[in-house]
Amino acid sequence: MALTGLEIFKLLPKTNCKKCGMPTCLAFAMQLAQKRAKLEDCPDVSEDSKQALAAAAAPPMRKVTFGTADNQLSIGQETVLFRHEEKFYSPTVVAVTVSDKLTGQDLKNRIEAINSLQFERVGTQIGAGAIAVINDSTDPAAFASVAEMVKQSSNLALILVSDSPDAIFAAVDKTKDSVPLLAAATADTAETMAKIAKENNCPLVARAESIESLSELTEKIKSQGAEDIVLCLHAESLRDKLYNLTRMRVLSLKKVFRPLGYPTISFIADGDPSQQAAIATSLICKYSGIVVVDTVEPYAFLPMLTARMNIFSDPQKPVQVEPKVYPIGEPDENSPMMFTTNFSLTYYTVESDVEASRIPSYILVVDTEGTSVLTAYSGDKLNEKTVADAMAKHNVESLVKHRRLIIPGYVAVMSGKLEEATNWEIMVGPRECSMLPKYLKEVWK
Amino acid sequence: MPVPEIVESFTGQVNRITLGATKEQGGSRSSTITIGGAKNVVYGGSVDDASERPVIAIDVIDTAPEDWPEPLFEPYKDVAASPTDWAKKAVDEFGADLICIKFDGIHPDKADKDAAHAVKVTDDVLKAVGVPLVLWGSGNDEKDNQVMPKVSEAAKGENCLIGTVTEDNYKSLTAIALADNHHLITHAPLDINIAKQVNILVSDMGFPLEKIVTFQATGALGYGIEYAYSIQERQRLAALGGDKMMSMPMICDVGYESWRVKEAKLADAPGWGPVEDRGPMWEATTAICLLQAGADIIRMRHPKAVAVVKNFIDKLWS
Numbered sequence: 001m002a003l004t005g006l007e008i009f010k011l012l013p014k015t016n017c018k019k020c021g022m023p024t025c026l027a028f029a030m031q032l033a034q035k036r037a038k039l040e041d042c043p044d045v046s047e048d049s050k051q052a053l054a055a056a057a058a059p060p061m062r063k064v065t066f067g068t069a070d071n072q073l074s075i076g077q078e079t080v081l082f083r084h085e086e087k088f089y090s091p092t093v094v095a096v097t098v099s100d101k102l103t104g105q106d107l108k109n110r111i112e113a114i115n116s117l118q119f120e121r122v123g124t125q126i127g128a129g130a131i132a133v134i135n136d137s138t139d140p141a142a143f144a145s146v147a148e149m150v151k152q153s154s155n156l157a158l159i160l161v162s163d164s165p166d167a168i169f170a171a172v173d174k175t176k177d178s179v180p181l182l183a184a185a186t187a188d189t190a191e192t193m194a195k196i197a198k199e200n201n202c203p204l205v206a207r208a209e210s211i212e213s214l215s216e217l218t219e220k221i222k223s224q225g226a227e228d229i230v231l232c233l234h235a236e237s238l239r240d241k242l243y244n245l246t247r248m249r250v251l252s253l254k255k256v257f258r259p260l261g262y263p264t265i266s267f268i269a270d271g272d273p274s275q276q277a278a279i280a281t282s283l284i285c286k287y288s289g290i291v292v293v294d295t296v297e298p299y300a301f302l303p304m305l306t307a308r309m310n311i312f313s314d315p316q317k318p319v320q321v322e323p324k325v326y327p328i329g330e331p332d333e334n335s336p337m338m339f340t341t342n343f344s345l346t347y348y349t350v351e352s353d354v355e356a357s358r359i360p361s362y363i364l365v366v367d368t369e370g371t372s373v374l375t376a377y378s379g380d381k382l383n384e385k386t387v388a389d390a391m392a393k394h395n396v397e398s399l400v401k402h403r404r405l406i407i408p409g410y411v412a413v414m415s416g417k418l419e420e421a422t423n424w425e426i427m428v429g430p431r432e433c434s435m436l437p438k439y440l441k442e443v444w445k
Numbered sequence: 446m447p448v449p450e451i452v453e454s455f456t457g458q459v460n461r462i463t464l465g466a467t468k469e470q471g472g473s474r475s476s477t478i479t480i481g482g483a484k485n486v487v488y489g490g491s492v493d494d495a496s497e498r499p500v501i502a503i504d505v506i507d508t509a510p511e512d513w514p515e516p517l518f519e520p521y522k523d524v525a526a527s528p529t530d531w532a533k534k535a536v537d538e539f540g541a542d543l544i545c546i547k548f549d550g551i552h553p554d555k556a557d558k559d560a561a562h563a564v565k566v567t568d569d570v571l572k573a574v575g576v577p578l579v580l581w582g583s584g585n586d587e588k589d590n591q592v593m594p595k596v597s598e599a600a601k602g603e604n605c606l607i608g609t610v611t612e613d614n615y616k617s618l619t620a621i622a623l624a625d626n627h628h629l630i631t632h633a634p635l636d637i638n639i640a641k642q643v644n645i646l647v648s649d650m651g652f653p654l655e656k657i658v659t660f661q662a663t664g665a666l667g668y669g670i671e672y673a674y675s676i677q678e679r680q681r682l683a684a685l686g687g688d689k690m691m692s693m694p695m696i697c698d699v700g701y702e703s704w705r706v707k708e709a710k711l712a713d714a715p716g717w718g719p720v721e722d723r724g725p726m727w728e729a730t731t732a733i734c735l736l737q738a739g740a741d742i743i744r745m746r747h748p749k750a751v752a753v754v755k756n757f758i759d760k761l762w763s
Contacts, residue, residue, distance in 0.1 A: 084675040246488040255449045285737035299718025303730035310671040345669040
């Protein structure tokens with residue numbers, strides 16, 4: 001959290017030497033607080049003060065990265081409790097378990113099933129982000145060999161899950177160049193685990209039973225020189241887990257309590273695929289940086305990942321669809337042609353109702369900078385010119401041989417001008433697109 | 446380093462309301478349902494600050510639906526033509542906390558049925574099940590204004606939740622809900638300012654704020670759920686901040702919205718998993734998301750989705 005001018009003043013030499021260009025140290029401190037001056041302008045500031053100021057400027061929740069190349073994942077660095085206050089920055093990583101008891105074809109199949117959990121949604125690739133190798137065997141050699149196998153057969157980031165420093169040591173040795181996340185250090189193993197993490201430049205999970213003991217543990221790990229930490233609070237129940245995740249988020253962001261200023265990981269061990277997806281969804285909404293699930297069912301993953309995409313979208317930026325002509329069903333040269341705006345919510349509502357009508361149609365999406373029909377019309381982003389331009393640009397005349405355009409009922413008022421601008425017959429559609437099926441069946445025909 | 450205390454400065458809380466009336470209370474319900482009452486954000490503070498247990502209202506359509514996707518229609522195919530059998534199945538087999546009668550059949554563009562039909566369905570369902578009822582109009586203002594007052598009258602004394610009233614159409618239903626002593630649903634199109642405005646309008650007619658449930662409109666998962674999510678979170682924060690015009694419990698329409706989207710109903714979708722599992726999961730995930738944003742009543746449809754959500758609620762509120 002940013003320091004106030006007075007707090008910064010206390011860290012300055014207080015000599016009023018004017019070398020920074022300000023009349024007094026206090027004036028300089030005020031400028032620093034408002035980010036209008038740079039600390040380097042003070043030639044006499046002590047090293048201790050520099051560090052204190054840098055630490056205060058650090059984000060309240062540290063950013064932690066693991067994995068390499070295309071699958072480098074970043075978690076943390078969140079700034080708010082509610083997405084509408086700003087946005088959530090680092091989409092929750094969904095990881096899937098692979099037991100080190102698996103061998104041969106079973107192991108291959110499992111990795112393949114995880115690799116294939118990739119989907120495309122509104123032009124964006126969404127999918128499982130990491131594989132968590134679990135040391136069920138308790139054998140360091142088996143753990144290391146499965147970790148290596150996963151590294152070779154998947155591009156996804158790696159999480160190495162074992163309480164045994166020996167097992168982690170063995171597995172890191174085979175996989176360190178892909179920067180795995182090591183899970184987990186406990187109070188008993190903190191020093192050894194921190195040493196392994198530091199030597200191999202890997203982030204480390206800290207696991208404890210309570211928020212208090214977790215805070216002590218992260219301080220201990222940090223004192224060993226390992227600073228990329230991920231928090232894992234072992235909880236008795238899902239309820240404890242969710243309440244504690246919220247408490248930890250408040251402590252790190254609102255209280256700037258540094259020992260908890262790290263992202264979090266949650267393991268969902270039991271339940272059928274549907275229950276796992278339900279729990280994962282709540283953990284995605286409520287502050288888990290990573291969720292580890294066991295299921296590989298696409299039907300559970302697609303909604304879970306869609307929820308993540310929605311919750312981590314930027315509330316300040318309306319989600320837009322690409323302005324172009326969308327064929328719904330298999331329309332031909334006699335099919336209806338209608339337009340709407342490129343605000344995704346508007347478009348998808350229209351699309352869904354046109355689909356429901358089962359009448360193959362074309363929807364022309366006019367670029368209104370992601371605003372809805374009425375907003376775009378009021379803001380003059382939707383007028384006879386923008387519609388006519390879109391019709392020309394996307395060559396709608398080549399798609400249908402009729403010249404009849406259905407327009408949203410809310411902009412009936414633009415019919416006359418649009419007719420003049422396009423020479424098409426303008427048909428005023430319903431105000432609510434839920435009436436489109438009826439309109440297309442009765443009025444269009 | 447000691448862990449700092451978190452002291453909340455909330456001055457308000459969400460209204461706590463009870464739906465349904467037993468025989469002693471002048472109705473015929475076998476049990477009542479209490480919702481709302483949250484004193485903190487979802488999972489904020491301690492378990493004692495949480496809302497009452499969120500509840501699930503299963504939709505019963507007054508007229509057999511013709512356009513339901515196959516995986517959704519399947520569990521109801523033997524009862525679709527009989528709202529009473531439908532309601533019984535929803536309560537006895539699928540564990541509905543409430544029944545929401547959705548009067549699609551009165552819509553002029555659908556079956557265009559009259560008030561007598563709607564009253565009969567209401568009477569019959571009241572006799573068939575003991576849970577409290579939600580009575581939800583067709584969305585056609587003119588027809589709802591003709592029919593829903595009759596429905597309200599038919600359920601007088603039962604302390605139902607009736608709606609919806611909007612900024613442009615609130616007078617008839619508000620007046621009759623007040624006269625018949627029901628709770629009322631105020632409805633706004635994903636716009637928190639309009640939501641507050643509708644509450645002010647109905648309260649100006651003398652309708653008690655403590656008997657209102659808000660419906661902010663619902664976007665399905667993948668189709669605008671983030672708007673509903675944030676508006677619901679903002680409403681909760683407004684309630685905690687002491688805004689009496691925004692301190693109502695919230696209802697969401699998850700069943701209808703989630704079964705409109707292609708991810709829920711597209712059968713031929715390689716790589717997406719079987720539609721029989723995917724559709725219910727889409728509905729369940731939509732509901733789970735909105736629970737994280739403070740929903741108090743969730744309207745749902747598929748029994749598998751209801752089971753997943755109930756299982757989740759059991760883990761968090763028990």
